[in-house]
Amino acid sequence: MKKILIFLFAVFCSKAIAQTAVSDSSKNNNPIFKGWYADPEGIIFDKTYWVYPTFSAPYEQQVFLDAFSSKDLTHWTKHPRILDTAAVKWAKIAMWAPSIIKNKNKYFLFFGANDIQNNDEVGGIGVAVASKPEGPYKDYLGKPLVDKFYNGAQPIDQFVFRDKDGQCYLIYGGWKHCNIAKLKSDFTGFVPFEDKTVFKEITPENYVEGPFMFIKNNKYYFMWSEGGWTGPDYCVAYAIADSPMGPFKRIGKILEQNPKIAKGAGHHSVIKAPNSDNYYIVYHRRPLTETHANSRETCIEEMHFDENGFIKPVNITNEGVKADFIK
Known part of the structure; x- marks a missing residue:
């Protein structure tokens, strides 16, 4: 009798383990964290993945920025209010599209x-600084870095790019114009x-907004x-x-809606996992059940290249990506 009970218990445990394995393998990882967030910038600091998004809400409620960190791209920790308008005297509303870079341990x-909307209004692109990725951040300049329209570009949707020689x-640019400017070292x-x-x-x-740049094979x-x-x-x-x-001559689209999954897939960034050829695209999209403009969630997918270096179209999914620990 005892042997039968042990056998039955073993069978039960094996079934339970199998069910757990199936559940884990079919887990949906998109969106990667809860809440309405858009315009995400993904980056790696000190063997940790970070995502810095816009808090997706009416403009007058966009008075702060949150950040999220992960060791494996699947389990995320929220770092609330790393920056808010209380720390930036000239900023009142519509805090958008953060872009971050480490420079001289800051x-x-x-x-x-x-x-x-014009050169007479106060606002534009600002800079905040902190000693840790999670902040807290404080206003660096006491004024916007860019507060005017140049070449027709609205001063929004900023991305900081570091070239191979260290120049940033x-x-x-918004309003269908994009500018590049060489930053001082400080x-x-x-x-x-x-x-x-x-x-x-x-x-x-066809440019509208949300620029991003990276280097691959010297391109x-x-x-x-x-x-x-x-x-x-x-x-x-x-x-x-x-x-x-x-x-830059347009090649084509690589990320867009899937009527079976979600709508409005855009404003992205790209993360390359170190010590591997794994590329990930972090972006926002609108669930099929949502019609409100600000109902946007942050998601992640694998991004692949063909033998000629062109980016293959990205399939948006509910599954997202598997865990990827930084080695």
């Missing part, structure tokens, strides 16, 4: 605020280009969002060039 968080650039302003201009337009065909991959952020046609396209200055 963390510099670039952000948009106030959604200015600010790439930004991020207090800009260094003019050789022709004495400060802001150069690098706008590719510069420039990515951006197209379509309207409130609609289902929001998407991501890209170009490749030999320089961060371009010229």
Whole structure:
């Protein structure tokens, strides 16, 4: 009798383990964390994945930024209010699209605020600084870094790009125009280009907003969002060039809605896992059940390249990605 009971118990345990394994393998990891968040920038600091998104809400409620960290891309820790308008006297509303970079053991968080519509309004692109990735951040300049429209570009959707030689650039722009500018080493302003201009337009065909750039095999991959952020046609396209200055000729879309999964997939960033060829695209999308413009959630997918270095179309999923620990 005792042997029978032991056998039955073993069978029960094996079934339970099998059910657990099936459950884990079919777990949906998208969205990667709860809440309405958009415009995510993903990056790695000290063997930890970080995501810095926009808090997706009406403009007057967008008065702070949260951050999220993970050791494996699947379990995330929330770091609330790493920056808010109380620390930035000139920022009142619409705190958007953070971009972060580590420089000389400090963390510099670039952000948009106030959604200015002309050169007479106060706002634009600001910079905050902290000693840790999770902050707290404080205003670095006491004023916006960019507070005017240059080449028709609204000063929003900033991305900080570090080139192979260590030079950092600010790439930004809404209203279908994109600029690049060479940052000073201390991020207090800009260094003019050789022709004495400060802001150069690098706008590719169909560009709307949300620029991002990375280097692969000595080529510069420039990515951006197209379509309207409130609609289902929001998407991501890209170009490749030999320089961060371009010229960038549009190749095509690589991320867009799937009517069976979600709508409005766009405003992304890219993470390359160290010591591997794994690339991940972090982006936001709108669930099929949602119609409100601000009902956006942050998701992640694998991103692959073909033998010629072109980006393959990304399939948006509910599963997301498997755990990837930084070695």
